[in-house]
Amino acid sequence: MSVIIILLIASITVAALFLIAFLWGVKSGQFEDDYSPPSRILFDDKPSSSKE
């Protein structure tokens, strides 16, 4: 029985972590602009050296 309680705590904690991640994502506006971040990552700091 005590195993179930440990499992319970573990599962709810993991789920809660995901919930927090989701809330954080929504609040910080990650779902608002789905174009700029993926393009931004493609740009290097010095474009002249990345022409290849």
Add this chain to the structure above:
Amino acid sequence: MVYQILNQSDLCDYYDLNKNPGISQRINVRKDKFAFLEDEKIQNKLTSFRNDKQVHVTLYLPQMHCSSCLYLLENLHRIDEGIISSKVNFTRKEVDIVFLVNKTTLRKVAETLTSIGYEPYISLNDLKEKRPAINKSMVLQLGIAGFCFGNIMLMSFPEYLGIDTTEVGLRTIFRWLNFGLAIPVLLYSALPFYISSFKSLKHKFLNIDAPIALAIIITFIRSAYEVISGTGGGYFDSMTGIVFFMLAGRILQDKTYRQLSFERDYTSYFPIAVSITKDDVETPTALPDIKPGDTLLIHNEELIPADGILTKGKAFIDYSFVTGESLPVLKEVGELVYAGGKQTEGNIEILVVKEVAQSYLTKLWNRDEFKKNEANKKVSFVHLLSRYFTYIVFVIAISTAIYWQLNDPAKLWPAVTAIFIIACPCALLLSNTFTNGNILQILGRNHFYLRSAQTIEEVAKVTHIVFDKTGTLTSTQHQHITYEGTSLTAYQLQQVAALAACSSHPLSKALAKHLAEGKLPQVAGFKETIGEGIEGFVQNDLIKLGSYHFVTRLASRQTGTAIFVSIESRLQGFFQFSNHYRGEISGLLHQLKKDYQLSVLSGDNDAEKNNLQHLLGKKATLRFHQKPEDKLRYIRHLQDQGEKVMMIGDGLNDAGALKQSNIGVAVAEQTNNFTPSSDGIIEAKQLALLPKFIRLCHANRNIVVASFVLSIVYNIIGLFFAVQGNLSPLIAAILMPTSSLSILLITFGSSSLLARRMNL
């Protein structure tokens, strides 16, 4: 890799910009174009944060269109040292800029942006209150409801599957955990329902959210009682599940097209400031501060913000914002010019006669009638249905209560609460929100954007469709050009085309496009007389194009929009410009005239009357010479006769009529163009599909009603158990998800299927 991406999107010029920090590539900015940004008051309104070191500002850059733009704009700090950072929001086409006060100014930032090709769009609208941030709370509520629902479901399983009675301790833990998890749903996630029902009850109106809020609260109280008294597990899973599904439906339905705006009024068209000249000194002044008697200097390509009298220069005004007519109108000194037009050639000065808010067009917007209209908002039939539903539920609950009071008082409360738990009209709400959401999405895919779910019902009710002519039935992008006079040889036509191609005047451009074939001959000695015409030598022939007066030096003759041609001082004839009907219009009108009353309102003369009457059929009403108020009045007249009017128009001159009509649809050549405030925006090339769109909106109601009938069947099954007082959590837990899911499938499936059958 990066280079390839940028190369494909053919905007590589930033590489050059980096090599030699822009001298040659830069676009020249007119000297005082952004002078108004030095004004304290305007700065305060535009910036989101400022102290004595830093300023944060968000600018709207409509020219932004690809990943190269993103790159360039995020590297602004290389171009201007004062800029600390710039961050782009691509979907909103905005850039957040942080700059240092002691190194640069807002004006310099705007000038830098303009010089690299991204002119910030700053309109009078920005002077008003800040735009509200997008409401994220409903998504947060959905997330929390989903989390709680999932966990409660899992922890309810042991109970449903018959947990061993020896494990009482474990069962109690599960129950209390469920109880704890249901609290955030009750207090936070279900908030929209409480707020909405409270508001409606305050207006003495029973909407669909009131019984739902009641059901949520009763379910919670009953379940809490069971857990605390140790008599059962409660219905927490049903309660949280319902909240979760209903929130999901709401979000789907309220998904808005963020890049579109349905609320535009004249303030989003108008600039934020213009130059007032006084004793040859130009001072930029914010629009609300302009008073009658001021002299405004309107530069080339600027909008005239207030009604005034032309005092200097030759006005060549493009009223396409206002009327949808793309050909500019010539105004002489002393004539009245109305606000909303755009000066196209050279600078002019006008003496203001009316304030901005009192001008002819803006007054149409500020009418009091519209404000009243907002108050009595249209009510969805779903609310009326739910009202009957609620009454019936109450009757059943009361009769059950009476029955148990007489027979077995112990069962009274379990039975009554079970009725409210099972019989909440959530299925109706679900079917409504999911159908609406799906139909909005289907229409959006076809470039017909509706403001809200409520407009779907309004579209279905339409009985009378009113069209604007210019810009709606006719296209502003194509002109119909006919030539009359001594016929020209192909050689001469090429000469004319070559000359016309030299000018940037819209008529010349249209003519050049119409005539040009292959390589054009060289033009020498080109000369343009603003507002009159153009001349030049083509293959040693002097060719003149322009007004009758310009070409012949004789008194002017009124012949509508025409360009006269002379070759070697001999008048040859003229090119007549007329409206070009959109290709698909005749088919559209033919289909619509079977089912609807049609009208056409036009600000033009009645030259097209016979043609239109033929297209629209004999029953249709045609009205010409209609001023903006006439259009509005005609719509109101129809409404007084009990007609539900759909107005289809473009331009500011239709704005009043669009607002007055039951559903106003703005036609846009491109959806990111400016459209007046309306209930819907349709892309011009999709106009032919309008009858299908209306049919789809009709089907919306049938789907909702059909799925509602199904949900009543579920309710009857549930009520059968509830009135007997033995609704077990298991039955509730099975009924709730099956009814919700089957309704989701039916609404989604049938609306998608219907759309596919219509080829949408």
